[in-house]
Amino acid sequence: MDLLGSTSPARRSTPRVSPSRRRASAAAALVLCLGLATTAAGAAPGEQPDRAQPAERAQPSEQGRPVLGDDGAGDPYFPLAGNGGIDVDHYSLDLTYTPPEAAPAPLEGHLEGVATIRLTTTEKLRRFNLDLRGPEVSQVRIDGKRTRFAQVENELQVWARGLLHQGEEVEVEVFYEATTTRPTDIEGALYGWVTTRDGAMVVSEPDGSATWFPVSDHPTDKATYDFEITVPDGLVAVANGVLEDESSEDGWTTWTWDAPDPMAAYLATATVGDFELTTTTGPDGIPIIDAIDPALPPANSADLTRTPEMLEFFAERYGPYPFVSYGAIVDDDSVGYALETQTRSFFSVRAREGTVAHELAHQWMGNHVSPGRWADIWLNEGWASYSTWMWNEHDGDATAQESFEQVMAIPADNGFWSVVVADPGSLCLFCGAIYDRGAATLHALRGEIGDDAFFELAQQWVATYGGGTATTADFEALAEEVSGQDLTTFFDVWVHQPVKPTEW
């Protein structure tokens, strides 16, 4: 049974190439001390260069004692993702990108970036970290003044000049560059800044943003963004939000995008390629900005024709569309990739209608309400998959009940049922069960509490947690509150046990 194929966008696993995101480890030992560049050549990866030696680890800020901001946000699946002691408010990314030369030149691009990051400290800090994996930093400034930094493995450590108080707002500028390659996630799937012959496909879930900008890379640290992406004339750079400006000079075109809705870093994109941009107006006046590779024959493009209807369909169920714009990127450089990049879903060739519905539904479920921890990923994928089930039913295809029965037809001894949906482990974030058992959970919940409570729950979920994050525990609590039912057994059976549900 092609369950995954029928309901979920496939994610193509690529053969493991040498882990390119580590290729800059020589650069990982670059220290700049108050304007004096000191390279600690020969420092082994992970070994701290002399000046960056503090053996102290982050400690709780007792009695206002200054601390070294933690190197992670505390997510057990990705301990180094995100950072302690800071809360990013806004990223301004100024990128200049040169794609690879024609084959047989290596598939490597060149990226130069200046990230201007406005953040607020949440502790009294001596130092804080950003996530950065690959690019090499040449300079860091805080409020316009050069400051000391070090790159240690996948962390960029930034020392404050003096101390930063709790609640201080600072502007951090990071100057960096990278030879871009084709990074892969812990499962071996391409992600992050994926270099293509005509540009790059930039799809970073779950922790790939650090391959292209210094970032607090955890969904709990949402921020607004703007982008200025300069590429050779003829190429188009597509990011989130709305296009503010396009201007050319000396053979280079700068694409300026503004993304004013709070966004988790994994949903940011700056995809570059041969695209044709079209803007239309969707329901409720939502601008739909599509970027489609004109070389793609229609049969190979994504099936976007029903997008406006889908926008209405999901707005009726989940509440008003939450962002300034929507649209799709359809890139010919990959097969089988689809990501719900915020306001601008990414599709590779031949994305079917079900996948188009899935990524659109993510804008509410996953993007506006994001997972509090990566263990909560079923709340993204379960809702998006269930959205496709509902769309299919609406469209006269399989009913949601039939899709549910297809999942329930999987034998109890199939490994499909051995996933703990609400704690699948970092290597199973995108397992079939996260999608299909996740969707089945929602369908069973709908049966358990009835249509009225179910759709009330969906709307309250989005209204309550939109713009932020929420966990499985939050979902369980809201479901009980809205339905007035005790759902302990229900959720235990459906999302906490690695066993096929038989009664609930």
Ligand code: TRP
């Ligand atoms: N969230 C994607 C989906 O819609 C799957 C996915 C996870 C992905 N990580 C990715 C897609 C990285 C592209 C790149 O199901």
Ligand code: ZN
């Ligand atoms: Zn999805």
